[in-house]
Amino acid sequence: MQTLSNLLLNTDSYKASHWLQYPPGTDATFFYVESRGGIHDRTVFFGLQAILKEYLATPVTHADVDEARDVFAAHGEPFNEAGWRDIVDRHGGHLPIRIRAVPEGTVVPTHEALMTIESTDPQAFWVPSYLETMLLRIWYPITVATISWHAKQTIRQFLERTSDDPEGQLPFKLHDFGARGVSSLESAALGGAAHLVNFMGTDTVSGLLLAKAHYHEPMAGFSIPAAEHSTITSWGRDNEMEAYRNMLRQFAKPGSIVAVVSDSYDIFHAIRQHWGTTLKQEVIDSGATVVIRPDSGDPVAVVHQCLDLLDEAFGHTVNGKDYKVLNHVRVIQGDGINPNSIRAILERITSAGYATDNLAFGMGGALLQRLDRDTQKFALKCSAARVGGEWIDVYKDPVTDKGKQSKRGRMTLLRHREYGGFRTVPVPASAASLDDVERPAGYDDAMVTVWEDGRLQRDWTFAEIRARADAARL
Structure with a gap:
């Protein structure tokens, strides 16, 4: 027009x-x-x-x-x-x-x-x-960059307390999930690029394009293969485990990372039975890091419980700061994430002895849309x-x-x-x-x-x- x-x-x-x-x-x-x-x-x-x-x-x-x-x-x-x-x-x-x-x-x-x-x-x-x-x-881009920057300071504090490699971990600890929740493509581009000032993980493609077009950045951010509910539930509830196995066979290679949403039905059953029992050896043998994604419930409680269940299944090592780092698996929480819940989740898992290495966050509406000029x-x-x-x-x-x-x-x-x-x-x-x-x-x-x-x-x-x-x- x-x-x-x-x-x-x-x-x-x-x-x-x-x-x-x-x-x-x-x-x-x-x-x-x-x-x-x-x-x-x-x-x-x-x-x-x-x-x-x-x-x-x-x-x-x-x-x-x-x-x-x-x-x-x-x-x-x-x-x-x-x-x-x-x-x-x-x-x-x-x-x-x-x-x-x-x-x-x-x-x-x-x-x-x-x-x-x-x-x-x-x-x-x-x-x-x-x-x-x-x-x-x-x-708008200032406010998004500001929210993202302050979240980065929070995550950095917990990484410095619990991780052996805080600066190496930090760039990928907050992933932009916000493209579908904004009012326009232009908002996604400006807001997505604003987040990338602070982090390097994003699914907002238009933010990458803006950084390239206006700031000379060939590739400002990165992503990984990840499942959505439809690619799991289309297999049917009785074949949930086969849906997960397919993710492993398609994407789990030595050194790779793959994220799988696992709460379409029962996240705790999925971890205990599918990931922690039936598919456990396949996860280990793949050489990949499998990132389990909860997507409902109280984020603070659910993340903690998921870490406990994964710890039971896959075990952990203890790093130089005396915090547990899970073997082979991680968790990413995208539902209900905002600056306050990030801090609450990290306080909870830190008190339980888990390093911040075990967890990443995805942020959508609270990052790119739940804000205004005021x-x-x-x-x-x-x-x-x-x-x-x-x-x-x-x-x-x-x-x-x-x-x-x-x-x-x-x-x-x-x-x-x-x-x-x-x-x-x-x-x-x-x-x-x-x-x-x-x-x-x-x-x-x-x-x-x-x-x-x-x-x-x-x-x-x-x-x-x-x-x-x-x-x-x-």
Whole structure:
């Protein structure tokens, strides 16, 4: 559908009238994005590069202006046709804006500016506001990356306590199962890539494609052969064991990993009789690691019981930290997984003496869909305008909700070069540019210009982004 690819229509209806609403003499505006708090006290910045390449890299054309003019005329909104045609004619359709942001993968405390957007042409001062709808959608990949990052910190803590190889185990401990549960293919791509900033396990193919298309990553994540309920139950209940045997014969090779959902009927019977008795020697002889997947019940109790039953059947070794590591088999829990249940499950199995090596998690709706803009209270606000040649502060301060008080003036973000702390600082109204700011001792710029007048200024690789996110610790 052509309309959905038209940048001029990738906005809210009322934005079409806003160029008429600024004070006379306005010739520049300045906006910023921040997380005003939320569930987590820091966020992982990710997704801006993908959004910029996808939506701003293609110049606006007169055909786009024609279409937007007609849509808004029928819709009942005024439209700045002359302003948009001027951008096409004088700027070649490239929008005259500058976007500065922290490098992607940076972990930043809430209540700090993450990115700023400013106009660069006095005749197009209204453009940053027009782009708010599209640019604020950065909240989604940031929030997914943040949820995933915090889960990673939890899993890392338990691995460091119970595993002989915590860093080697960590990248595949949380698998993305979320593609079918999101609202769109684009959400799956952005959210799936955001998760891959922190982990390397995924079944969300579109996330791989986005990382390749926009972040130069040939293959960002990996998966394994795995059964679903239909491939087990289609054999019939009386042939459940044969369904499992087929999985072994098809996929269980020396050094391989295969996952088999085993609770279509009775997970405990399946482990005791099928996996732990009838198929036990076939599992051992295959040389593969067989991952048993429960998929219902109380995750904390079920995972623990499954580990106990598998331990009875296959035995374990004791690692260097005095925790049990099962022989030949593992468990993956995907049902009911969220950051809280991950911690509860790990606390339970750790107290029972099992290493975190024995368990992986799959996360779907809670990773890619059970979140919204208010999860981290994201906002994109105007903080300054130049009117009559003078910069003035622009802000809101509602008496009914001080949490929605916005920042004032032009600003930038600094980071302490030794301690790593962040500080959002004002840029004096008299300053000609954002470089004219007094930096406290020990602080450097935390933001860089990533986009200016239609051109990408920084092109991060996925490897660089992963390294930044992984370097941060709770």
